[in-house]
Amino acid sequence: MQQDNGTSFTDSDVSIFEAFAIFCGLGIHNTQMYESACKLMAKQKVALECLSYHATASNDDTLRLTSEPIPSAESYNLYSFTFIDFDLTDEDTCRATIRMFKQCDLIQKFHIPYEVLCRWILSVKKNYRPVKYHNWRHALNVAQTMFAMLKTGKMEQFMTDLEILGLLVACLCHDLDHRGTNNAFQMKTESPLAILYSTSTMEHHHFDQCVMILNSDSNNIFQNLSMEDYRKVMKVVESAILSTDLAVYFKKKNKFMELIDEGEFDWQSEEKKELLCGMMMTACDVSAIAKPWEVQHRVAKLVADEFFDQGDLERLQLNQQPVAMMDRERKDELPQMQVGFIDVICLPLYKVLSDTFPWIMPLYEGTMENKKHWQDLAEKVEMGLTWIDRDTIDEPVEEFVSYEPKDIEFTVTTLNCAHVDRKEAAEKSTLGRFASLRKGGRTLTKGVRHRISRSLYARSTPEDAAKSKALIPDRKSRNKLCLLI
The missing domain is CATH 1.10.1300.10 (3'5'-cyclic nucleotide phosphodiesterase, catalytic domain)
Incomplete structure (x- = not known):
């Protein structure tokens, strides 16, 4: 191929032509991209306008609030x-x-x-x-x-x-x-x-x-x-x-x-x-931990429920085991986890703030008070109680009522069940009777054992003992369930 003047195209001419063709192609492509970008920006603007409209309070609600008196602080x-x-x-x-x-x-x-x-x-x-x-x-x-x-x-x-x-x-x-x-x-x-x-x-x-x-x-x-x-x-x-x-x-x-x-x-x-x-x-974000106890345990339950919902999603969507605080199956550990949250995050922060700015001491004092309640609940969980399923989670252990199946005979007795083989009595301590109170094989602490014993003995009267003795089962019917609380 030759030019109009009869000379042949050189390699340089070919390179210039290729570069120009690429330039033209990029120009056309960029023009198309620009048109697409303009359309996308317009769509985004329309979407933001719609979202803004629906996210904004109505004029009626605004006028109503504007006209209302504002009570004192x-x-x-x-x-x-x-x-x-x-x-x-x-x-x-x-x-x-x-x-x-x-x-x-x-x-x-x-x-x-x-x-x-x-x-x-x-x-x-x-x-x-x-x-x-x-x-x-x-x-x-x-x-x-x-x-x-x-x-x-x-x-x-x-x-x-x-x-x-x-x-x-x-x-x-x-x-x-x-x-x-x-x-x-x-x-x-x-x-x-x-x-x-x-x-x-x-x-x-x-x-x-x-x-x-x-x-x-x-x-x-x-x-x-x-x-x-x-x-x-x-x-x-x-x-x-x-x-x-x-x-x-x-x-x-x-x-x-x-x-x-x-x-x-x-x-x-x-x-x-x-x-x-x-x-x-x-x-401020974690200040619910310093509120009065009746507020704190109610809020803690809301937090736990939201965390458990996320844990459920992780199991369903990701097929993953959630961390402890989001695992519904480990809800009994929440009181102890609350103690850990207080010790790691809340108390150090409130302590340094209240030491420097003493007028915010109530945040530190409220948190310390609630830590005692959570520790108490943690001990009750060791005894087999589940706080998260209760409407009130600070109820004493003795006040919880068990639902008794009608087809099982229950016998109220004291700690010392009579007519037990000496060998069996040697193998099972008094606390062995409390196997139902243990959780997941955990060993009861000395304080918990003392509290259980004190509670049971305090509730036992001479009349109760006499009735218990009269109701002691013989060896043949010893497999009947003894209700110890």
Whole structure:
């Protein structure tokens, strides 16, 4: 093949032609890709608009909340570390949240339109799923503990108004759209969230949901902030939410402890302030452990039920054995696991915080008190009782009622069953009669054996002994069941 001037194409001409052809092909391909990307972006925008509409509180609900009077902080017990939400209606939870913003004077200081605040609170509430524990009620309790730490615990003296605003927002949003499963589950199942975020998976998602709501129509409570203040408060919110990942807490804990040991009292540098806020977020996130016992054991049951649901999913979907705290078959170990949780996470954190900031001592004292209850329950589990199946888990062992099959004869007797062969009596100690109380072959501790013996002897009267003697079975009918409690 020749050119128009009659000369032949050189190798250089061929290379230039090939390069031009590739360039044209890439141009056509990029144009097609750009068109596809534009369509995908448009679809994403439509999806976000739909999600934003459905995730945003309705105008009717917003107007209703806007027009309602807001009770005092004292009426909700907001200043106390023993705050309880059980008796609050859903409407009251929103009013209590507004009251916290009012008491911190955040509405006036940052010119937050009241209607926007009400809509934002309702939208945040709406974006919590109805899981058993990590729901809107948990978010409210975490925010209330932060409020109590700031006010009653006097931690507000270390914070700017903008940081207080960011911390309250972070507490309310820190578990948005929680699915009742943890980060490990997301990684095991290779969920879309795990693909998006390789670390602190759920916490990154919670923050993204927080941003989505703020960017939704009429939900931006930061709308009147300057660009610089907006940047600062969003940084506080992001750092605080990510700090609720216990893996992050363990990474930062030692550095915080070192600062305390060195006698640090100036927390105003950016790095130290971020560290302090992170510790406060963890302290608030696990603060149910410091509530009055009747609240603590009820919340613990909710946590356990949610964990067991995840364990069930791991068995069904992954065919894997769940870890102990999520294994429904090991529910009897929960009291002892609660003691471990208190010792490893809660007490060290509350101890160092209360030593440095003494006004938050109630968190440490409440946790210590509940540890005693959990230890007591752990001993009862050793005796064969299952706390998780009871409506009340602090009931004394003697008060539990056994259901007696009608076709078995029961005989009430004392510890010493008569007419037993001497050889058999030598082989079986008195505690051998309590085989039904042992769990999985575990050996009863000395304290537990003493408690059982004391309980049984205390309940035995001379009249009972006489009746027992009259009812002692002969050797032939000795196989009848003796009810010892």
